Amino acid sequence: MLRPSPLVDQAAQHLREEIAAGRYPVGTKLPGETTLAQTLGVGRSTVREALRALAGAGLLQARQGAGVFVIATEAAEEWSARLRRAAVADVYEVRMLVEVQAARLAAERRRPADLEALKAALADRRAASAGDDAAFVDADIALHAAVVAAARNPVLTDLFAEFVPALRQGLIDLVDLLKLRAGDANHGDASHAGLVTAIEKFDREAASRIVQEELATTLRALQKLSPPPSRLSAHDG
Incomplete structure (x- = not known):
């Protein structure tokens, strides 16, 4: 007993x-x-x-x-643990699939409160450009999270939240290694502003295209680090 x-x-x-x-x-x-x-x-x-x-x-x-x-004698590995073991580039590929569709949905479904949140997140990202790489990456992720939230699909929101710990440190390291902010502390501001504008105008094609292009550029940078430094493993996140 x-x-x-x-x-x-x-x-x-x-x-x-x-x-x-x-x-x-x-x-x-x-x-x-x-x-x-x-x-x-x-x-x-x-x-x-x-x-x-x-x-x-x-x-x-x-x-x-x-x-x-x-149906099994051993428990399946938790999704969060699997993400922590994965390479950042692999996680990023899946992130692209999620966010491109999320941006399209956000441009269809956004409400006034979502637009306010997006504009506030864009302002926070600009303010964070005066800080260190970690603060800037955090503000960037927060803006992307606001886009996903505007899609108004709780499953997408939860899925993106699972990705964040696996991506954060890898992105901070990437910004540092490639000196992405060396010439422009607010790296990528134009594309992010364009994304917010596209969502505001209910422009699905532009919103999804901007996210696709932005994330594809970062993914290419991650893939060029071959073999990628061990500190760019999602395990470090």
């Missing part, structure tokens, strides 16, 4: 260990909630939450009308 608290975590861990030990091989149907509750000495609601957690980890799958089945 499990200790009283935290019951859900303990129940999930116990089942995880049983699966890893081979008691429930891949393809096996787990006993019903009532049986598991009796075995573990907890309530059915606790078992239900534990099963949900293991399903989220990629170990179990509930099949309508059939029960809960084991």
Whole structure:
């Protein structure tokens, strides 16, 4: 019988260990909630939450009308951990796919509040040009986040938020290595201002094109660093 608290975590861990030990091989149907509750000495609601957690980890799958089945013996790697291990250029390629579409949607769906946020973020980016590379990159990311938010798709917003930790340090290093701000502390201001204007004017084609061109330029710079310095690994973010 499990200790009283935290019951859900303990129940999930116990089942995880049983699966890893081979008691429930891949393809096996787990006993019903009532049986598991009796075995573990907890309530059915606790078992239900534990099963949900293991399903989220990629170990179990509930099949309508059939029960809960084991589909893996090891938990799937979390998305955030996978991003941290990835090379910045690889993450950047996916970022491009997300942001180009986000810019198009933003130009379709933006509301007055979104436009205010975009203009404020552009002003903050300009102000940050007087600071160090880290502050400038942070302000740049914040502007891009405002564009994604204006697309009004919570999945896109969450996905972009996952990318940020994997990109931030790599971009700071890139700005430093390539001396991108040496001749212009506010590097890329014209394109970012053009992006905000395109979204304000509901110009989908211009918004997506500007983001595509800007991110493609940065991606090419990342790819030219071959082999890329280890400090440009997303793991450092």
